[in-house]
Amino acid sequence: MxxxxxxxxxxxxxxxxxxxxxxxxxxxWSPAHPYRSSLDGGTCAEPARAYEEDTGAAWLQPLGLAHALLETAHHALATAADPADRASVADAVARTRLDPIAGPLDRTAGPTPNIALLPxxxxxxxxxxxxxxxxxxxxxxxxxxxxxxxxxxxx
Structure with a gap:
């Protein structure tokens, strides 16, 4: 759940x-996790609090994963040899090692190419x-x- x-x-x-x-x-993911956004250095508690203020509902675990996905996309576009070329962006994603708000992600370690495990x-x-x-x-x-x-x- x-x-x-x-x-x-x-x-x-x-x-x-x-x-x-x-x-x-x-x-x-939770607001208590100790990680920070690679985009702005924000804490895990910040998007959880913003979500609660904006919606009036409790924070949800997928917030951290969605934020980490945006961080990964930003990283890939910023490091791709040609950010307008799909293959170049895909290669940048596959080479991504990043410390986003969801915790360290390493897409080079597997278990299969371009997959990062999240403990x-x-x-x-x-x-x-x-x-x-x-x-x-x-x-x-x-x-x-x-x-x-x-x-x-x-x-």
């Missing part, structure tokens, strides 16, 4: 149900007054990501 299924539901009982169930999931953390939805909060409960794959909660058994 990348984001709560209750994202578009204003019903407080549905929000409470998700948090009370203590659903555990994998986490790819994940363990998350769990915890009940909060404003709705469920995704807590980082295991950072084995990314020890630099701070833990923001404990793994709690379901009730």
């Amino acid at each position: 990348t984001y709560p299924h209750t994202h578009t539901t204003p019903a407080p009982d549905v929000h409470a149900e998700l948090g009370d169930a203590r659903v555990a999931t994998l986490g790819c 994940l953390v363990g998350g769990q939805w915890h009940p909060e007054p404003a709705g469920p909060r995704l807590a980082v409960v295991d950072n084995t794959g990314r020890p630099e990501v701070p833990l923001t909660g404990d793994l709690v058994p379901a009730r």
Whole structure:
């Protein structure tokens, strides 16, 4: 569950149900991740806060991945021998090693050409007054990501 299924539901009982169930999931990005944008040096908390202010809804994990994709595109266009040539841009993407807001990405390391692996953390939805909060409960794959909660058994 990348984001709560209750994202578009204003019903407080549905929000409470998700948090009370203590659903555990994998986490790819959160405002607590320690990375910065390669474009402007912004922190992970900044786009999450901006999203919440603009939409009135909680931040979503795909925000960090979408931002990293834009950072990768910018990097490829800036480093391509000919940014107007598709093959040149594709080659630049394949050579990309970048530290975007989602964490270090290395498209040269594989497991296949032009693929970057993104280590994940363990998350769990915890009940909060404003709705469920995704807590980082295991950072084995990314020890630099701070833990923001404990793994709690379901009730």
